[in-house]
Amino acid sequence: MTSQLVLSLISGIFIAGSAAYLGTLMLSRKMAVVAGPLGHLALPGVALALIYGFSISLGAFPFVVLGILAIWLLEMRTKLQMEALTAIVFATGVGIAFLFLPINKAEAALIGDISQVGIYETLAAVILGSAVFVAVNRSYSKIMLLNIHEDVAKTEGINVGLYNFIYLSAIAIIVALGVDLVGGLMTAALVAIPAAAGRNVSRRLVQYTFVSASFGVISAVIGILVSTFSGLPAGPLVIIASATIFLITVPMAKA
Protein backbone atom coordinates (compact mmCIF):
# COMPACT_ATOMS: atom_id res chain seq x y z
CA MET A 1 0.00 0.00 0.00
CA THR A 2 1.50 3.36 -0.98
CA SER A 3 1.76 6.17 1.57
CA GLN A 4 -0.52 8.28 -0.63
CA LEU A 5 -3.23 5.64 -0.40
CA VAL A 6 -2.84 5.51 3.39
CA LEU A 7 -3.27 9.28 3.61
CA SER A 8 -6.34 9.14 1.35
CA LEU A 9 -7.88 6.34 3.40
CA ILE A 10 -7.25 8.07 6.73
CA SER A 11 -8.75 11.35 5.46
CA GLY A 12 -11.68 9.55 3.88
CA ILE A 13 -12.48 7.55 7.01
CA PHE A 14 -12.45 10.56 9.33
CA ILE A 15 -14.43 12.80 6.96
CA ALA A 16 -17.05 10.21 5.98
CA GLY A 17 -17.47 8.81 9.51
CA SER A 18 -18.08 12.16 11.16
CA ALA A 19 -20.22 13.36 8.22
CA ALA A 20 -22.49 10.32 8.57
CA TYR A 21 -22.71 10.74 12.35
CA LEU A 22 -23.70 14.40 11.93
CA GLY A 23 -26.05 13.26 9.17
CA THR A 24 -28.13 11.26 11.66
CA LEU A 25 -29.05 14.56 13.32
CA MET A 26 -29.58 16.39 10.03
CA LEU A 27 -31.90 13.67 8.75
CA SER A 28 -34.07 14.00 11.85
CA ARG A 29 -34.35 17.75 11.28
CA LYS A 30 -35.15 17.26 7.60
CA MET A 31 -32.01 19.28 6.85
CA ALA A 32 -29.95 16.67 5.03
CA VAL A 33 -30.58 18.37 1.71
CA VAL A 34 -29.17 21.67 2.95
CA ALA A 35 -25.64 20.26 2.93
CA GLY A 36 -25.87 20.01 -0.87
CA PRO A 37 -26.35 23.68 -1.65
CA LEU A 38 -23.74 24.51 0.98
CA GLY A 39 -21.31 22.33 -0.92
CA HIS A 40 -22.18 24.19 -4.09
CA LEU A 41 -21.73 27.48 -2.31
CA ALA A 42 -18.23 26.36 -1.37
CA LEU A 43 -17.30 26.21 -5.06
CA PRO A 44 -16.08 29.84 -5.37
CA GLY A 45 -13.76 29.16 -2.42
CA VAL A 46 -12.60 25.95 -4.06
CA ALA A 47 -11.93 27.90 -7.26
CA LEU A 48 -9.81 30.40 -5.34
CA ALA A 49 -7.92 27.55 -3.66
CA LEU A 50 -7.19 25.94 -7.04
CA ILE A 51 -6.07 29.22 -8.63
CA TYR A 52 -3.75 30.16 -5.75
CA GLY A 53 -2.72 26.60 -4.90
CA PHE A 54 -3.88 26.20 -1.29
CA SER A 55 -6.06 23.57 0.41
CA ILE A 56 -9.50 23.09 -1.12
CA SER A 57 -11.12 22.71 2.33
CA LEU A 58 -9.47 25.91 3.53
CA GLY A 59 -10.90 27.77 0.53
CA ALA A 60 -14.33 26.21 0.99
CA PHE A 61 -14.73 26.90 4.72
CA PRO A 62 -15.31 30.71 4.72
CA PHE A 63 -17.78 30.40 1.87
CA VAL A 64 -19.77 27.70 3.67
CA VAL A 65 -19.90 29.84 6.82
CA LEU A 66 -21.06 32.76 4.69
CA GLY A 67 -23.71 30.54 3.10
CA ILE A 68 -25.03 29.34 6.46
CA LEU A 69 -25.20 32.93 7.71
CA ALA A 70 -26.97 34.02 4.51
CA ILE A 71 -29.58 31.24 4.75
CA TRP A 72 -30.12 31.91 8.46
CA LEU A 73 -30.54 35.68 7.97
CA LEU A 74 -32.73 35.31 4.87
CA GLU A 75 -34.96 32.79 6.63
CA MET A 76 -35.49 35.13 9.58
CA ARG A 77 -36.11 38.13 7.31
CA THR A 78 -38.30 36.57 4.60
CA LYS A 79 -39.85 33.51 6.34
CA LEU A 80 -39.34 31.69 3.02
CA GLN A 81 -39.05 27.91 3.10
CA MET A 82 -35.56 26.47 3.56
CA GLU A 83 -35.80 24.78 0.12
CA ALA A 84 -36.38 28.07 -1.68
CA LEU A 85 -33.49 29.73 0.12
CA THR A 86 -31.09 26.89 -0.47
CA ALA A 87 -32.01 26.91 -4.16
CA ILE A 88 -31.11 30.61 -4.33
CA VAL A 89 -27.87 30.09 -2.45
CA PHE A 90 -26.98 27.05 -4.54
CA ALA A 91 -27.43 28.81 -7.87
CA THR A 92 -25.47 31.84 -6.68
CA GLY A 93 -22.55 29.68 -5.55
CA VAL A 94 -22.34 27.78 -8.81
CA GLY A 95 -22.77 30.97 -10.84
CA ILE A 96 -19.97 32.81 -9.09
CA ALA A 97 -17.66 29.79 -9.17
CA PHE A 98 -17.92 29.34 -12.93
CA LEU A 99 -17.10 33.01 -13.53
CA PHE A 100 -13.51 32.39 -12.56
CA LEU A 101 -13.02 28.66 -11.94
CA PRO A 102 -10.20 27.50 -14.27
CA ILE A 103 -12.05 25.01 -16.44
CA ASN A 104 -9.16 22.52 -16.57
CA LYS A 105 -9.34 22.29 -12.79
CA ALA A 106 -13.11 22.09 -12.57
CA GLU A 107 -13.13 18.34 -12.02
CA ALA A 108 -11.36 18.53 -8.66
CA ALA A 109 -13.80 21.18 -7.51
CA LEU A 110 -16.88 19.31 -8.63
CA ILE A 111 -16.13 15.72 -7.66
CA GLY A 112 -13.23 15.99 -5.18
CA ASP A 113 -9.67 14.81 -5.26
CA ILE A 114 -8.98 12.75 -2.16
CA SER A 115 -6.37 10.68 -4.03
CA GLN A 116 -4.00 13.68 -4.03
CA VAL A 117 -4.50 14.65 -0.40
CA GLY A 118 -1.30 15.74 1.44
CA ILE A 119 -0.06 15.15 4.96
CA TYR A 120 -1.33 18.48 6.34
CA GLU A 121 -4.75 18.02 4.80
CA THR A 122 -4.91 14.53 6.29
CA LEU A 123 -3.94 15.94 9.66
CA ALA A 124 -6.68 18.57 9.32
CA ALA A 125 -9.22 15.88 8.39
CA VAL A 126 -8.26 13.80 11.46
CA ILE A 127 -8.33 16.73 13.90
CA LEU A 128 -11.43 18.47 12.56
CA GLY A 129 -13.30 15.22 11.89
CA SER A 130 -12.63 14.10 15.48
CA ALA A 131 -13.60 17.53 16.81
CA VAL A 132 -16.93 17.36 15.00
CA PHE A 133 -17.46 13.81 16.24
CA VAL A 134 -16.83 14.77 19.86
CA ALA A 135 -18.91 17.98 19.63
CA VAL A 136 -21.85 16.14 18.06
CA ASN A 137 -21.54 13.33 20.59
CA ARG A 138 -21.58 15.72 23.56
CA SER A 139 -24.57 17.67 22.31
CA TYR A 140 -26.44 14.86 20.55
CA SER A 141 -29.37 14.41 22.95
CA LYS A 142 -29.89 18.16 23.32
CA ILE A 143 -29.88 18.78 19.55
CA MET A 144 -32.20 15.78 19.04
CA LEU A 145 -34.63 17.24 21.57
CA LEU A 146 -34.40 20.59 19.74
CA ASN A 147 -35.22 18.77 16.51
CA ILE A 148 -38.28 17.17 18.10
CA HIS A 149 -39.73 20.29 19.72
CA GLU A 150 -37.83 23.54 20.15
CA ASP A 151 -40.18 25.04 22.77
CA VAL A 152 -40.05 21.93 24.95
CA ALA A 153 -36.26 21.94 24.67
CA LYS A 154 -36.23 25.57 25.84
CA THR A 155 -38.44 24.89 28.85
CA GLU A 156 -36.21 21.93 29.75
CA GLY A 157 -33.42 24.51 30.05
CA ILE A 158 -31.54 23.90 26.81
CA ASN A 159 -29.63 26.88 25.44
CA VAL A 160 -31.04 26.87 21.92
CA GLY A 161 -28.68 29.54 20.55
CA LEU A 162 -25.59 27.68 21.77
CA TYR A 163 -26.64 24.29 20.41
CA ASN A 164 -27.75 25.69 17.05
CA PHE A 165 -24.34 27.35 16.82
CA ILE A 166 -22.53 24.07 17.59
CA TYR A 167 -24.76 22.27 15.07
CA LEU A 168 -24.23 24.78 12.25
CA SER A 169 -20.48 24.99 12.92
CA ALA A 170 -20.27 21.21 12.67
CA ILE A 171 -22.14 21.35 9.35
CA ALA A 172 -19.79 24.05 8.03
CA ILE A 173 -16.68 22.04 8.94
CA ILE A 174 -18.07 18.80 7.50
CA VAL A 175 -19.10 20.43 4.22
CA ALA A 176 -15.67 22.08 3.86
CA LEU A 177 -13.90 18.75 4.52
CA GLY A 178 -16.40 16.88 2.36
CA VAL A 179 -15.53 19.02 -0.66
CA ASP A 180 -12.07 17.39 -0.59
CA LEU A 181 -13.50 13.88 -0.50
CA VAL A 182 -16.44 14.03 -2.92
CA GLY A 183 -16.35 17.57 -4.37
CA GLY A 184 -18.79 20.45 -4.15
CA LEU A 185 -21.51 18.68 -6.11
CA MET A 186 -22.01 15.69 -3.84
CA THR A 187 -21.44 16.72 -0.22
CA ALA A 188 -25.10 16.15 0.67
CA ALA A 189 -24.61 12.48 -0.13
CA LEU A 190 -21.95 12.18 2.59
CA VAL A 191 -24.40 13.20 5.32
CA ALA A 192 -27.67 11.96 3.86
CA ILE A 193 -27.09 8.51 2.36
CA PRO A 194 -25.35 6.65 5.23
CA ALA A 195 -27.83 8.12 7.75
CA ALA A 196 -30.78 7.12 5.57
CA ALA A 197 -29.38 3.60 5.25
CA GLY A 198 -28.76 3.48 9.01
CA ARG A 199 -32.34 4.60 9.61
CA ASN A 200 -33.60 1.72 7.48
CA VAL A 201 -32.02 -0.94 9.66
CA SER A 202 -32.20 0.65 13.13
CA ARG A 203 -34.79 0.53 15.87
CA ARG A 204 -32.81 2.27 18.60
CA LEU A 205 -30.85 5.51 18.69
CA VAL A 206 -27.46 4.05 19.60
CA GLN A 207 -27.81 1.50 16.81
CA TYR A 208 -28.80 4.25 14.34
CA THR A 209 -25.75 6.41 15.03
CA PHE A 210 -23.27 3.52 15.12
CA VAL A 211 -24.57 1.84 11.97
CA SER A 212 -24.77 5.12 10.03
CA ALA A 213 -21.21 6.16 10.92
CA SER A 214 -20.01 2.66 9.99
CA PHE A 215 -21.78 2.84 6.62
CA GLY A 216 -20.08 6.18 5.99
CA VAL A 217 -16.64 4.74 6.78
CA ILE A 218 -17.20 1.57 4.72
CA SER A 219 -18.35 3.60 1.70
CA ALA A 220 -15.25 5.82 1.88
CA VAL A 221 -12.90 2.83 2.12
CA ILE A 222 -14.58 0.97 -0.75
CA GLY A 223 -14.68 4.10 -2.94
CA ILE A 224 -11.03 4.99 -2.39
CA LEU A 225 -9.78 1.40 -2.85
CA VAL A 226 -11.78 0.84 -6.04
CA SER A 227 -10.53 4.19 -7.32
CA THR A 228 -6.90 3.15 -6.73
CA PHE A 229 -7.29 -0.07 -8.68
CA SER A 230 -9.59 1.21 -11.44
CA GLY A 231 -8.17 4.68 -11.99
CA LEU A 232 -11.67 6.16 -11.79
CA PRO A 233 -12.16 9.23 -9.54
CA ALA A 234 -12.75 8.40 -5.84
CA GLY A 235 -15.54 10.92 -5.09
CA PRO A 236 -18.21 9.40 -7.34
CA LEU A 237 -17.16 5.88 -6.29
CA VAL A 238 -17.62 6.74 -2.60
CA ILE A 239 -21.13 7.97 -3.35
CA ILE A 240 -21.96 4.90 -5.46
CA ALA A 241 -20.72 2.59 -2.69
CA SER A 242 -22.90 4.50 -0.22
CA ALA A 243 -25.94 4.36 -2.51
CA THR A 244 -25.43 0.61 -2.99
CA ILE A 245 -25.44 0.08 0.79
CA PHE A 246 -28.61 2.14 0.97
CA LEU A 247 -30.31 0.01 -1.69
CA ILE A 248 -29.34 -3.15 0.18
CA THR A 249 -30.99 -1.80 3.37
CA VAL A 250 -34.25 -0.78 1.66
CA PRO A 251 -36.00 -4.16 2.16
CA MET A 252 -35.25 -3.89 5.91
CA ALA A 253 -36.96 -0.52 6.29
CA LYS A 254 -39.93 -0.20 8.65
CA ALA A 255 -42.78 0.87 6.38
Added chain:
Amino acid sequence: MSETLLEVKNFNVTLDRSPVISDLNFSVDEGEFLTILGPNGSGKTVLVKALLGLLSYKGELNWHKKPKIGYLPQGLNQMSVKDMPLTVRDFFGLKKIEPSEILKHLSHVGLESGVLNKSAGYLSGGEFQRMLVAWVLSSNPNILFLDEPTTAIDVAGGETIYSLLKEIWQKHNLTVFNVTHDLDIVYAYSTHVLCLSRFGHRCYGVPKEILTPDALNDIYGTNVKFYTH
Protein backbone atom coordinates in the same frame (compact mmCIF):
# COMPACT_ATOMS: atom_id res chain seq x y z
CA MET B 1 -53.24 29.40 53.32
CA SER B 2 -51.50 28.96 49.98
CA GLU B 3 -49.03 31.56 48.80
CA THR B 4 -49.06 33.54 45.59
CA LEU B 5 -46.90 31.86 42.97
CA LEU B 6 -47.31 34.12 39.96
CA GLU B 7 -48.43 37.70 39.47
CA VAL B 8 -49.19 39.04 36.01
CA LYS B 9 -49.80 42.78 35.64
CA ASN B 10 -50.53 44.97 32.61
CA PHE B 11 -49.49 42.06 30.43
CA ASN B 12 -49.37 42.65 26.66
CA VAL B 13 -48.33 40.38 23.81
CA THR B 14 -48.16 41.53 20.21
CA LEU B 15 -47.74 39.23 17.21
CA ASP B 16 -47.06 40.63 13.72
CA ARG B 17 -47.86 44.10 15.02
CA SER B 18 -51.38 43.20 16.15
CA PRO B 19 -52.16 42.88 19.85
CA VAL B 20 -53.19 39.36 20.91
CA ILE B 21 -53.20 39.86 24.69
CA SER B 22 -53.71 43.37 26.02
CA ASP B 23 -53.61 44.65 29.55
CA LEU B 24 -54.16 41.29 31.27
CA ASN B 25 -53.98 41.04 35.06
CA PHE B 26 -54.24 37.93 37.21
CA SER B 27 -52.40 36.01 39.89
CA VAL B 28 -52.03 32.33 40.59
CA ASP B 29 -51.61 30.68 43.99
CA GLU B 30 -49.41 27.71 44.62
CA GLY B 31 -51.29 24.44 44.12
CA GLU B 32 -53.97 25.87 41.83
CA PHE B 33 -55.29 23.92 38.85
CA LEU B 34 -55.87 26.87 36.55
CA THR B 35 -57.62 26.34 33.27
CA ILE B 36 -57.14 28.93 30.56
CA LEU B 37 -60.41 28.78 28.65
CA GLY B 38 -61.43 30.42 25.41
CA PRO B 39 -62.43 29.88 21.79
CA ASN B 40 -59.94 29.39 18.97
CA GLY B 41 -58.01 32.57 18.28
CA SER B 42 -58.49 34.04 21.74
CA GLY B 43 -54.78 33.87 22.49
CA LYS B 44 -54.60 30.93 24.92
CA THR B 45 -51.49 29.37 23.42
CA VAL B 46 -49.89 32.78 22.93
CA LEU B 47 -50.45 33.56 26.61
CA VAL B 48 -48.89 30.26 27.67
CA LYS B 49 -45.87 30.78 25.42
CA ALA B 50 -45.38 34.30 26.78
CA LEU B 51 -45.66 33.05 30.38
CA LEU B 52 -43.03 30.43 29.54
CA GLY B 53 -40.72 33.12 28.15
CA LEU B 54 -40.96 31.74 24.60
CA LEU B 55 -42.57 34.94 23.25
CA SER B 56 -41.66 38.50 24.13
CA TYR B 57 -44.16 40.57 26.11
CA LYS B 58 -44.61 43.92 27.78
CA GLY B 59 -45.71 44.26 31.37
CA GLU B 60 -44.93 42.48 34.62
CA LEU B 61 -44.47 38.75 35.10
CA ASN B 62 -43.37 37.96 38.65
CA TRP B 63 -42.69 34.42 39.79
CA HIS B 64 -42.59 34.50 43.61
CA LYS B 65 -40.75 31.20 43.69
CA LYS B 66 -38.18 29.95 41.20
CA PRO B 67 -40.34 28.06 38.72
CA LYS B 68 -39.32 24.58 37.61
CA ILE B 69 -41.54 24.07 34.63
CA GLY B 70 -42.73 21.03 32.74
CA TYR B 71 -44.39 21.81 29.40
CA LEU B 72 -46.67 19.62 27.31
CA PRO B 73 -47.25 21.64 24.14
CA GLN B 74 -49.86 21.31 21.45
CA GLY B 75 -48.62 19.35 18.46
CA LEU B 76 -46.06 17.14 20.18
CA ASN B 77 -47.38 13.72 19.21
CA GLN B 78 -46.28 10.43 17.66
CA MET B 79 -45.80 12.14 14.29
CA SER B 80 -43.04 14.34 15.76
CA VAL B 81 -40.87 11.29 16.41
CA LYS B 82 -42.16 8.80 13.85
CA ASP B 83 -39.32 9.32 11.39
CA MET B 84 -36.66 8.76 14.06
CA PRO B 85 -35.51 5.44 15.51
CA LEU B 86 -36.38 6.41 19.07
CA THR B 87 -37.55 3.88 21.64
CA VAL B 88 -39.29 5.04 24.80
CA ARG B 89 -36.02 4.39 26.63
CA ASP B 90 -34.16 6.60 24.08
CA PHE B 91 -36.75 9.33 24.50
CA PHE B 92 -36.12 9.50 28.25
CA GLY B 93 -32.41 9.13 27.51
CA LEU B 94 -32.51 12.55 25.80
CA LYS B 95 -32.85 13.91 29.35
CA LYS B 96 -30.30 11.43 30.74
CA ILE B 97 -32.89 9.68 32.92
CA GLU B 98 -31.69 6.36 34.36
CA PRO B 99 -33.68 3.19 33.44
CA SER B 100 -34.85 2.59 37.05
CA GLU B 101 -36.16 6.18 37.19
CA ILE B 102 -37.86 5.75 33.81
CA LEU B 103 -39.73 2.69 35.08
CA LYS B 104 -40.82 4.55 38.21
CA HIS B 105 -42.25 7.43 36.14
CA LEU B 106 -43.88 5.09 33.63
CA SER B 107 -45.61 3.20 36.45
CA HIS B 108 -47.04 6.51 37.75
CA VAL B 109 -48.90 6.92 34.46
CA GLY B 110 -49.97 3.28 34.28
CA LEU B 111 -47.48 2.10 31.66
CA GLU B 112 -45.60 -1.14 32.11
CA SER B 113 -41.93 -1.90 31.54
CA GLY B 114 -42.83 -3.59 28.24
CA VAL B 115 -43.12 -0.19 26.48
CA LEU B 116 -39.50 0.68 27.29
CA ASN B 117 -38.11 -0.86 24.11
CA LYS B 118 -41.05 0.02 21.87
CA SER B 119 -40.67 2.72 19.21
CA ALA B 120 -42.06 5.94 20.67
CA GLY B 121 -43.55 6.91 17.30
CA TYR B 122 -45.56 3.69 17.13
CA LEU B 123 -47.30 3.85 20.53
CA SER B 124 -51.05 4.46 20.44
CA GLY B 125 -52.20 8.08 20.87
CA GLY B 126 -53.21 7.50 24.47
CA GLU B 127 -50.03 5.60 25.36
CA PHE B 128 -47.87 8.28 23.77
CA GLN B 129 -49.62 11.04 25.72
CA ARG B 130 -49.23 9.13 28.99
CA MET B 131 -45.58 8.51 28.15
CA LEU B 132 -45.17 12.28 27.57
CA VAL B 133 -46.73 13.05 30.96
CA ALA B 134 -44.23 10.67 32.58
CA TRP B 135 -41.42 12.22 30.52
CA VAL B 136 -42.31 15.77 31.59
CA LEU B 137 -42.60 14.68 35.25
CA SER B 138 -39.20 13.00 35.14
CA SER B 139 -37.55 16.45 35.41
CA ASN B 140 -39.37 16.90 38.76
CA PRO B 141 -41.17 20.14 37.89
CA ASN B 142 -43.27 22.04 40.43
CA ILE B 143 -45.35 23.70 37.70
CA LEU B 144 -47.02 22.04 34.72
CA PHE B 145 -48.11 23.84 31.56
CA LEU B 146 -50.51 21.74 29.46
CA ASP B 147 -51.68 23.01 26.08
CA GLU B 148 -54.70 20.99 24.92
CA PRO B 149 -53.17 17.75 26.23
CA THR B 150 -55.94 15.54 24.85
CA THR B 151 -56.48 16.83 21.28
CA ALA B 152 -54.75 13.86 19.67
CA ILE B 153 -56.74 11.17 21.48
CA ASP B 154 -60.33 9.96 21.72
CA VAL B 155 -62.78 11.00 24.45
CA ALA B 156 -62.20 8.02 26.73
CA GLY B 157 -58.43 8.40 26.39
CA GLY B 158 -58.76 12.11 27.12
CA GLU B 159 -60.66 11.47 30.34
CA THR B 160 -58.00 8.97 31.42
CA ILE B 161 -55.29 11.59 30.84
CA TYR B 162 -57.18 14.20 32.86
CA SER B 163 -57.92 11.92 35.79
CA LEU B 164 -54.26 10.92 35.71
CA LEU B 165 -53.19 14.57 35.67
CA LYS B 166 -55.54 15.34 38.56
CA GLU B 167 -54.07 12.49 40.59
CA ILE B 168 -50.51 13.63 39.85
CA TRP B 169 -51.42 17.25 40.62
CA GLN B 170 -52.69 16.27 44.06
CA LYS B 171 -49.96 13.78 44.85
CA HIS B 172 -47.00 15.93 43.79
CA ASN B 173 -48.46 19.22 45.01
CA LEU B 174 -48.07 20.84 41.59
CA THR B 175 -49.46 24.05 40.18
CA VAL B 176 -51.11 23.39 36.82
CA PHE B 177 -51.77 25.77 33.93
CA ASN B 178 -54.08 23.97 31.53
CA VAL B 179 -55.28 25.28 28.17
CA THR B 180 -58.54 23.97 26.76
CA HIS B 181 -61.73 25.01 25.02
CA ASP B 182 -63.62 22.14 26.63
CA LEU B 183 -66.04 23.36 29.33
CA ASP B 184 -66.49 19.92 30.88
CA ILE B 185 -62.80 19.87 31.78
CA VAL B 186 -63.11 23.19 33.55
CA TYR B 187 -65.91 22.00 35.85
CA ALA B 188 -64.47 18.56 36.50
CA TYR B 189 -60.83 19.37 37.18
CA SER B 190 -60.07 23.05 37.71
CA THR B 191 -59.87 25.03 40.91
CA HIS B 192 -59.72 28.28 38.93
CA VAL B 193 -60.43 29.46 35.43
CA LEU B 194 -59.07 32.33 33.38
CA CYS B 195 -61.20 33.00 30.35
CA LEU B 196 -60.09 34.83 27.25
CA SER B 197 -62.16 35.87 24.27
CA ARG B 198 -61.54 37.43 20.91
CA PHE B 199 -63.69 40.37 21.95
CA GLY B 200 -61.72 41.46 24.98
CA HIS B 201 -64.08 39.92 27.59
CA ARG B 202 -62.28 38.22 30.41
CA CYS B 203 -63.01 36.54 33.68
CA TYR B 204 -60.98 34.96 36.42
CA GLY B 205 -62.10 32.99 39.45
CA VAL B 206 -63.70 29.76 40.68
CA PRO B 207 -65.49 28.08 37.71
CA LYS B 208 -68.92 27.58 39.33
CA GLU B 209 -69.01 31.19 40.51
CA ILE B 210 -67.97 33.03 37.39
CA LEU B 211 -68.96 30.85 34.43
CA THR B 212 -72.53 32.06 34.19
CA PRO B 213 -74.46 31.74 30.90
CA ASP B 214 -73.98 35.47 30.33
CA ALA B 215 -70.24 35.24 30.91
CA LEU B 216 -70.00 32.35 28.46
CA ASN B 217 -71.91 34.26 25.83
CA ASP B 218 -69.48 37.12 26.25
CA ILE B 219 -66.50 34.82 25.82
CA TYR B 220 -67.74 32.77 22.89
CA GLY B 221 -69.87 35.49 21.34
CA THR B 222 -72.81 33.12 20.81
CA ASN B 223 -75.33 31.12 22.81
CA VAL B 224 -73.43 28.29 24.43
CA LYS B 225 -75.41 25.41 25.86
CA PHE B 226 -73.85 24.26 29.08
CA TYR B 227 -74.69 22.08 32.01
CA THR B 228 -73.25 22.36 35.49
CA HIS B 229 -72.05 19.08 36.97
